Amino acid sequence: MSVTNNNSSARVIDGKELARRTRLEIAAGVAALKAEHGIVPGLAVILVGDNPASVSYVTAKEKACAEVGMLSREIRMPADVPERALLDEIARLNEDSAVHGILVQLPLPKGFDEKRVIDAISPEKDVDGFTPVNVGRMIIGEQCFLPCTPHGIVKLIEFAGIDVRGRHAVVIGRSNIVGKPVAALLARKGTDATVTLCHTGTPDVARFTREADVVVVAAGRPGTLTGDMLKPGAVVIDVGVNRVPDATSPRGYRLVGDADFASCADVASAITPVPGGVGPMTITMLMWNTLSAARRSVV
Numbered sequence: 001m002s003v004t005n006n007n008s009s010a011r012v013i014d015g016k017e018l019a020r021r022t023r024l025e026i027a028a029g030v031a032a033l034k035a036e037h038g039i040v041p042g043l044a045v046i047l048v049g050d051n052p053a054s055v056s057y058v059t060a061k062e063k064a065c066a067e068v069g070m071l072s073r074e075i076r077m078p079a080d081v082p083e084r085a086l087l088d089e090i091a092r093l094n095e096d097s098a099v100h101g102i103l104v105q106l107p108l109p110k111g112f113d114e115k116r117v118i119d120a121i122s123p124e125k126d127v128d129g130f131t132p133v134n135v136g137r138m139i140i141g142e143q144c145f146l147p148c149t150p151h152g153i154v155k156l157i158e159f160a161g162i163d164v165r166g167r168h169a170v171v172i173g174r175s176n177i178v179g180k181p182v183a184a185l186l187a188r189k190g191t192d193a194t195v196t197l198c199h200t201g202t203p204d205v206a207r208f209t210r211e212a213d214v215v216v217v218a219a220g221r222p223g224t225l226t227g228d229m230l231k232p233g234a235v236v237i238d239v240g241v242n243r244v245p246d247a248t249s250p251r252g253y254r255l256v257g258d259a260d261f262a263s264c265a266d267v268a269s270a271i272t273p274v275p276g277g278v279g280p281m282t283i284t285m286l287m288w289n290t291l292s293a294a295r296r297s298v299v
């Protein structure tokens, strides 16, 4: 597909469908590992506190584990648990041979040193790809656990048949979870995009997005990207998951991304929806990493 055609209405990139196909492959891998080596991949999910968005992400991750035949172990801790107890739990899980992947749901409640907590996870079980060892390996192109959302984004772009080689990709947001690693992955040898990373210190983001063939928006704010900021035919990857009040919804809110879907879809050639775009792929790549951690444990 050309990245620069002039469609007036964008193709919607179906993350749910790619997630479904990828999870079938993962489920087959899980079944084979069990049949050949008697190993069932196990993921430990630690949730501290009861942030509603985190609770729903953790629930979705556990459900996805069950669907592909993996084990998940949920460890819930109150928001006021001493950090030492959390670190001790991680140390136990590092030593537990039934646990192949460990995930600490972020953000942690106020008062926790997130860096210290992530550093406590063994890099061999760091299926989020958040530890300095895995981040470093990713940057220098060594075998590692790739962070799930950025990896899912690269897979979605491939699935949509979009070739970003030599194209200009603009990433909005410089978080350690999405912005920085997705910029690195898009610029990797083989993917070969030319990448600009915009952030809260960029005075005129639109100046860059108007030049972009692909915009990845991961700013955590609805309306960050609007159609007037796009070049006709650009591809929009929307990483935002924002709850906005909606009295017509039974839950009292609805989910929107960081891009204004209607105006962007008028100008773009392809766009990921929220929900149903990047989100399902994030969880899928977590399963993928957990399967590969379990495979690596085979002696």
Ligand code: GUN
Pocket (backbone or CB within 6 Å): 103, 104, 105, 106, 107, 128, 148, 149, 177, 282
């Ligand atoms: N919080 C938001 N995204 C993520 C993620 O991918 N992993 C973890 N552990 N926490 C998150």
